[in-house]
Amino acid sequence: MIRDLLHNKKRLSLPKGTGILFAMMFLMAPVQIVAQDTPRVTSKIDSTHIRIGEQVQFEISVEADTTTLVVFPEGQTFAPLEMVRASDIDTFRNKDRMNLIRTYALTQFDSGHYTLPRQKIIVNNKELYTDSLQVLVNDIAVDTTTQKMYDIKPLAEVSRNYSDWVRYLIWGIVFLAVAGALIYWFFLRKKPLTQEEKEALLPPFDRALLGLKQLEESRYLIQSQYKEYYSELTNIVRAYLEEEVHISAMESTTEELVAKLEMMQQAGKLNLEKDTITNFKSVLQKADLVKFARSRPDTHGAEEDRKVIENVVVRTKEAIPEPTEEELLQREEYIAEMARKKRKKKRITTIIIAAAVLVVALGGAVTYYGFTKVKDTVFGHPTRELLHGEWVNSEYGYPAIVLETPQVLKRTAIELPESLKQVISTNQTFTYGGLLGDFHISASVTTFREGVEFNMEDAIQGSVKTMEQQGAKNIIVKQDEFTTPSGKKGIKVHGSMDITLPGTEKSEKGEYIILNFNEKGAFQQVIIIHRQDDRYAKDIENRIVNSIDFKNQ
Structure with a gap:
């Protein structure tokens, strides 16, 4: 100098x-000699040529002062290469300097030329970068002379998942079992008979004697309750005569009842002695005096009257002629008819109770969930089954678009006109349902030949025209910018249209949404079409839209 x-x-x-x-x-x-304390970043890779699935070792080295804070790259910052693992940071000291080294294992599962981008290293809040590198991923060579090649297998139909229906079936069985158990317990089972029911099933003669025995053991006479005593005494004998002799004894006066017995005796239908009828009439008259004239008989006389009535019952049983075969047959038919009516009544009661339980259950469900939801659950609704079915998350096309849909989209062959074949390299389209169906989904990925300038507006107009060709009319088009939950930007075209039903002039109102993206040099498009009045379609649409993503290739 x-x-x-x-x-x-x-x-x-x-x-x-x-x-x-x-x-x-x-x-x-x-x-003056100044120490070189400026940090230095270097990088190297062990190979720039690998086969599909092999790994390269990418090493980043930072030389800096021992007090320097260094932050290495983290996560998947090496795209399009994929980081498999990152090693721990190795530290080497040399006096007042240190050398930090970190190694990353990277791979790629598609062949091609890839650029490993520059990696950012932060040293004391200062950003430093490595050099970018080129990596060639080669296909694995296949010897087709010795290895037989096979066609790609076609799509296989899989059986429908019935997990939701199994759950509904189990709950239905539980509900029916509980309802059936309640009906059986309260209405169908043979309950233990009470003492009164057992007595009611006894024949009239045995029931009358039992009643007289219980009256003898009662406390009516001890407590001077003569009116109650004679009322029960006459009711026992009158009920017996009405059932056994078949005369209207309960509603008859004393004179009328005695007259009926005398008429049956004279007609030969009741072989009853005259003294028996006279004694019976005497007891009935005394009972009338006690019940209506407040007469007070002595206790001994009351006991004797009970014995007279017991004798009347026994003599009447003996005086009844034996029934003829015709009468026995009529009685059996009568009993059978009564049993049939009883069974019919029980069946009707069971049906009414079951219907009432069902109505109450449905009423509670409608009150809690609403009529529409209950109706769709019981009778089914096509889009409701889609919404609550088992959804599928899958990748479609290349570069792949990731979607979650209620059904797997099937590959659809699209015949391109000759004019488009000159500009389009590949077109992969996957669909579910049709424009005129309950719900339509399509996902397509289109790549263009080298040198072709892609215009998204033209592609959107082409999609709208395709809907018109398939029967859509009065299409209202709205266009907005759109960003997926994962941060990918695109164009959203949406609106309403009239869908003409095939074979008729009737049309229904429909809604559509077309999402357009230009990712990794390809045009990706998702189309959703559904009926405007479908109460489940919007939930399906939102779930599909919120699942859109693009795989890092």
């Missing part, structure tokens, strides 16, 4: 002697 200053003295037009002065100043100045 001194030599240069002296050499250029004349050119700089410095005063005489100035050059010598500068030279002396530099020579006399103390020499």
Whole structure:
């Protein structure tokens, strides 16, 4: 430097002697050596040629001061290559310097030329970058002369998943079992008979004798309750005569009842002695006096009256002629008819109770869930079954678009016109349902030939025209910018239209949404079409839209 200053003295037009002065100043100045504390970042890769699925070792090295804070890359920052693992940071010290080294294992499962992007390293809040690198991923060579090649297998139909219906079936069985158990317990089972029911099933003669026995053991006479005593005494004998002799005894007066017995005796239908009828009439008259005239008989007389009535019952049983075969047959038919009516009544009661339980259950469900939801659950609704079915998350096309749909989309062959074949390299379309069905979904990925300039607006207009060709009319088109939950930007085209039903002039109102993306040099499009009045379609649409993503290739 001194030599240069002296050499250029004349050119700089410095005063005489100035050059010598500068030279002396530099020579006399103390020499200072400054340590090189600037951090240095280097990177290297063990190979730039790999086969599909093999791994390359990418190493980043940072040389810096021992007090320097260094942050290495984290996560999948190496796309299009995929990071398999990252090693721990190795640290090597050299006096007041340190060398930090971290190695990343990277791979790729598709052949092609890939650029490993520059990686950012933060050193004391300062950003430093590595160099970008080129990596070639080769196909695995296949010897087709010895290895037989096979066609791709076609799509296989899988059986429908009935997990939801099994759950409904189990709950239905539980409900029916509980309802059946309640009906059986309260209405169908043979309950233990009470004492009153057992007595009611006894024949009239046995029931009358039992009643008289219980009356004898009662406390009516001890407590001077003569009215109650004679009321029960006459009711026992009147009930017996009505059932056994078949005369209207309960509603008849004393005179009428005695007259009926005498008429049956004279007609030969009741072989009853006259004294028995006379004694019976005497007891009935005394009972009338006690019940209506407040007469007070003595206790001994009351006990004797009970014995008279017991004798009347026994004599009447003996006086009844034996029934003929015709009468026995009629009685059996009557009993059978009564049993049939009883069974019919029980069946009707069971049906009414079951219907009532069902109505109450449905009423509670309608009150809690609403009529429409209950109706769709019981009778079914096509889009409700889609919404609550088992959804599928899958990748479609290449570069792949990721979607979650209620059914797997099937690959659909699209015949391209010759004009489009000149610009389109590949077109992969996957669909479910049709434009005129309950719900339509399509996902397509289109790549273009090299040098073709893609215009998304033209592609959108082509999609709208395709819907018109398939029967859509009065299409209202709205266009907005759209961003997926994963941050991918695209164009959203949506609106309503009239869908003409095939074979008729009737049309229904429909809604559509077309999502358009330009990712990784390809045009991806998702189309959803459904009926406007479908109460489940919007939920399906929102779930599909919120699942859209693009796989890092």
